Amino acid sequence: MILLAVDWAMVLEKTIFIAVIITISLVVALYMTFGERKVAAWIQDRIGPNRAGPLGLLQPLADGLKMFFKEEIIPTSSNKALFILGPSLAMVTAMLTSAVIPWGDKLELFGRTISLQIADVNIGILYVFGILSLGVYGIMIGAWASNNKFSLMGGLRAASQIISYELAMGLSLIALLMITGSLSLGDMVRQQQEGLWNVIVQPLGFLIFLVCAFAECNRTPFDLAEAENELIGGYHSEYSSLKLGFYLFAEYINMFISSAIMATLYFGGYDIIPFYDESAWGFSTNVMALLGAAALFAKILFFIFLFMWVRWTIPRFRYDQLMDLGWKKLIPLALLNMLITAAVILWWKL
Amino acid sequence: MQLTNRAKQVDRKPLNIAEKIYLPAVLKGMGITLSHIFKKKATIKFPEETRPFSPVFRGLHILNRDEEGRENCTACGLCAVACPAEAITMDAAERLPGEEHLYREEKYAAKYEINMLRCIFCGLCEEACPKDAIYLTETFAPANYSRQSFIYGKDNLVIPHPKENPEAFTKAKGLIDERKAKANQEK
16 A cells, blocks of 8 residues: 655655755855955965965865864863764754755756756745754854853854844845745745846845845854954864864855855846846757856855955954944844835835 | 144044945945955965075075186185184195196185074175185075084085086076176176
């Protein structure tokens, strides 16, 4: 008796797709470390790593190998189970978010239509937010388990910062949801393909979202949680070897995923050119899907560059300035944005 | 009380709205950093490129020979006297019959040592030498593991033989001639 018919082809298809997406995120994160060093160098009038391999392209592999061979130290006074759980959790939550992002339109292979999205959940954006707020647990648990006051301070900062900015981020998103009327990321992209990119409708909302994304990723100017020069690394100061690598890597994957989310929510996802119907080119579905995925990647790369560009421009906020900006400026602004959007929708019955 | 007139009045006005929302300043800063991405880089890729030395650079010493390969140094000791760091020591010896092809004059330096850790590369030895025998080149002492290896003897100092190793000789000689030309120009 068959209780549940399993579509094995679909299981296979999704498994392969998940493997591909995870590999891509890992490789992108790997080369983001290289990109970061290069961008930092260029901005500071240097040329950056250029010794390992052609143009220094093997540098991230060398860095990874170095991290792999470092001695692994677990402090005796730490809570061992939590100490190991921390970085693992950070890594897992960083990878989980990629499940609901539409990486492209549909592919037609072997007589099947394959959606370039792992799961088109109808609450996609809520899922993203849920996982994002789980991400801080990795940092907090690791910081607590280290049993070090600097780590604890970093962990506390990370937690309070993420809670503060999550609010403004959620509020700016509510305005967006009022316009799209859907929580599914796939629907949002399809709407933007037909209509306007959301950044044109919601410029203020995008700005708030962008600032909050920087804060959520613990990136400069909001990198108080790690603050090399005051907290000697903050939450990861007791970590070494691959566990440290996991934390650093999780940060880069988070950046990659937030870039993807910003591109999807506000910049039309895999839509290639705004105000233009690409189907007029007359390419096949597969070619269009691949072109769309390439367009999404170009947008993601731009946002990643923006993350790095800002990091090497702006100094870190002081803790009170950070809280001031979050609670007294961004939240009122986000509320205002929400009210204006609501009023406009009511007035013109959009 | 005013001590100097360099004091500046600091502007402590509260920030206006444009300054409070940070964004104009942030964008201005990002403009500056972006312009730096396209600037010419100051880096010299060392092993492949080297920074050119100044024409008056004073590096390691060389002991000169004449065209037939005879050593010029007569161990007069003027360089050692001139040396403010007391880096130069030498032992003089008398040229024996049959050694005329080795040493230009009847007295020569049997041992000639310069301690490169003491040397301050001032070039006074070069100026003091009456026999055209010691010159400073454009190379500097490579790193080494022991202090002893920084005491350079005749094996390290004497210029390559013009007949046995003409290529290296002309190369080293060329450097000396350049320095001579420059010294003459200065005079």
